[in-house]
Amino acid sequence: MTSDHPHGRGVLIVRNAASGTSVIRSDPAATFAERLPEAAVRELAEGEDLADVVAAAMESDAAPAVLGIYGGDGSVSRMAGLARHYDRPLFAMPGGTFNHFVRALGIDDVDLAIDALEAGSTVPVGVVEAIADDDEPITVLNVVSVGAYPELIDERERRRSLGKWLGGVVATWTALRSTEPLTIVLGGRRARVWSVFVSVGRNDPDRVATMQRQEADAAVLDVRIHHARGSRVRALAALSFGKRTAAVLRAVRLFPRDADVERLVARDLDLRITPAPGHPSIFVHDGELGERAAGDFRLRCRIVPDALRVFAPATQP
The missing domain is CATH 2.60.200.40 (Tumour Suppressor Smad4)
Incomplete structure (x- = not known):
């Protein structure tokens, strides 16, 4: 199977710079530039809401076909909810401290995630919807x-x-x-x-x-x-x-x-x-x-x- 998104075409990647600050991790910017030069890469500023960033991208003339996230489990979880909302596949890369979710899928580094994107390889994933009192499902x-x-x-x-x-x-x-x-x-x-x-x-x-x-x-x-x-x-x-x-x-x-x-x-x-x-x-x-x-x-x-x-x-x- 070949990718529908060569060189990251149609992919939005949001980086959460606040994730994984307690571990030594190489900056993925060079990898993104080399392997996904056509992806739209956006760094999440302090205090900026991920949902607002994705909503703005989805309302643009070039709405992304794939929602990508580089961050920890919390960031990946929030992007997963947005991927469900907009009916888009999730492109998740380990950028946090533990990265429990992506590791469970066999993704230990950014290159492995990009390999799966380039191969067009997706897996179906079950989630939990949690509702506290009468709030919206998480x-x-x-x-x-x-x-x-x-x-x-x-x-x-x-x-x-x-x-x-x-x-x-x-x-x-x-x-x-x-x-x-x-x-x-x-x-x-x-x-x-x-x-x-x-x-x-x-x-x-x-x-x-x-x-x-x-x-x-x-x-x-x-x-x-x-x-x-x-x-x-x-x-x-x-x-x-x-x-x-x-x-x-x-x-x-x-x-x-x-x-x-x-x-x-x-x-x-x-x-x-x-x-x-x-x-x-x-x-x-x-x-x-x-x-x-x-x-x-x-x-x-x-x-x-x-x-x-x-x-x-x-x-x-």
């Missing part, structure tokens, strides 16, 4: 979470001036002293939990924090509910998503017990969430914080199979 590519992880991200954002890694250390220390269980109602059952993770597609059965997507053509939600029967240390240890780290935590008996983690597979989920007094009403989707008015809120998630076409190698990892 397109989610990896995971939605409430509880300890969003609070940790919230604490880290408050310390952004320290840098991502040092801010993360300080946030973790703060969370070890202050994290409290929240109350959820699911299917008429009430429970006190440390966290809930709703993953797009089936995930590693041994993990609690299913932050890294495992499959492209997702058709179910994979839900992990960590019940509040252990310590704060175990609540934060559960957020480990690396196999080696999890293995070490299991060996020293800091990882949550299997009996404390409830695992569900479903096509939709309807949660009523009540934070502990004095704690924020927040959730996280693909690493992005979603804030609610103080107090309880409703979070609904449903799987949407084959919701998006993404340029990726035909052979999936």
Whole structure:
């Protein structure tokens, strides 16, 4: 199969310069100029809204046929929602810290993504639509979470001036002293939990924090509910998503017990969430914080199979 977009013709690429600042990554500008000289490359300025940039491009005389994004999971997730809105394929390149979504599709660098674009190779991708209270649906590519992880991200954002890694250390220390269980109602059952993770597609059965997507053509939600029967240390240890780290935590008996983690597979989920007094009403989707008015809120998630076409190698990892 040959590309319908030789040299990047008809492709809009938006770069999020704020993504991946905590890792050393080569500037892709030279690669874009050499391999995609006909693409329209636009750098997202600080405070500029991605949706506004894409809307302006779509209203122009040369509306793009492909929406491309160079950034982290949050940027890719936002562009995925826009690609669905405008019925365009997504051209996603790893430009963030973890790049969970593109790595799940076998894309480890910019050149591999461009190879797929040039080959015209797309794969169908399932997504989750998440709705907080009565807001518009949010397109989610990896995971939605409430509880300890969003609070940790919230604490880290408050310390952004320290840098991502040092801010993360300080946030973790703060969370070890202050994290409290929240109350959820699911299917008429009430429970006190440390966290809930709703993953797009089936995930590693041994993990609690299913932050890294495992499959492209997702058709179910994979839900992990960590019940509040252990310590704060175990609540934060559960957020480990690396196999080696999890293995070490299991060996020293800091990882949550299997009996404390409830695992569900479903096509939709309807949660009523009540934070502990004095704690924020927040959730996280693909690493992005979603804030609610103080107090309880409703979070609904449903799987949407084959919701998006993404340029990726035909052979999936």
